Amino acid sequence: MNAADTRNRILMTAMELFWEKGYLSTSVSDILSRSQVHSGSLYHFFPGKQDVLVGVLELYRDGIGEMLLAPNWEGVDDPIDKVFALLAGYRTHLIVTDCTYGCPIGSLALEIHEPDPVVRDLMAANFTNWSAAIAGCFDTAADRLPPGTDCKALGEFVLTVMEGAVMQARTYRDIGYFDRNIAVLRDYITTLLSAAKSGSYA
Template sequence: MTDGTRGRRTNDPAGTRNRVIDVAAAAFQSRGYTATSVLDVLKAAGVSPGALHHHFPTKRHLIEAVLRERIAGEVDQTWAQAVRAAPSALEAIRAIFTSVADALDAQQTVSGCPLGNIALELSRSDEELRALIASEYDKWRGAIVEKLHADGSRIADPDGFATMVVALFTGAMSLAKVEQNGRALRSCAEQFGAFR
């Protein structure tokens, strides 16, 4: 599309694509992948069917983009980057649990862990998606293990400890979703005080 005067494009394919991913990510988070239709995404994003299908030929292409371009970034920022930047793995873990609890309480609504929600809904339905989800969990655990090694931690099984942290966080996020507050995350943060 042009403006008719100078032949410049007035549409924004990259912006349209990003808007669709943002809308889909929010819908999948709040309602779930299965309960969100392509029509729901079209309406909320304000795009034509042709524009949507140009970028995402199928709904599956859309969930892949959400996983790779939104959820992976959230996991990296919330966990991997925060753990690497902290003075120690244990300090980072306690701080992350607490800061997520604070954010959930401030927004007064909890939709759950974006990765956890998708994992619960889609891990058994598609092997490629399951592998993509698993790779995000592996990166998450890997950042914790790497920091524990860098700390010279006395934790005997860093891999097992990292798995426990991820399981506690995803479980606490499920409880937070049910209770609609960050209490479970704060409780977990307090328990990490026992580790040295």
């Protein structure tokens, strides 16, 4: 096993554990035992626990396209469908984990109250990439939306609804809370589409 393998296995294991248990509840020993790496090796690659978190957040940031968007958008062409396909991906994660796993970035964002600027910037970058991807969908469908629609704000709003919906589904351990929230969002988007079509905003 070479160096890149070790570093990678640490990051992958930490990614899993931070998602499962959160950052604060994951001990360095947890990472070591699950990844089968010894403490000296971990501290050879990372100055400290927080630097492992930075590495994980960089993986998320750099992998959003391949790891998140591509799998959910496979075979989906319509940009509005893409928005809801991504949300459906989060629904699947909730289902297969009995509503215990949410959005890893959202959990970290609320868990770490006084984040290091480096960590905070990375969490913000992850949010920005996510909502920008959604905003891009709305941009592509701009001709079907009321003129002057703020697609960037709409992207941020979809992120907001996803995070809030996941939070409730997880707290109640009930997917119904997620579904009802997405249904309301869908009603809103539908309203925008039909308002543009009927020309109410023209």
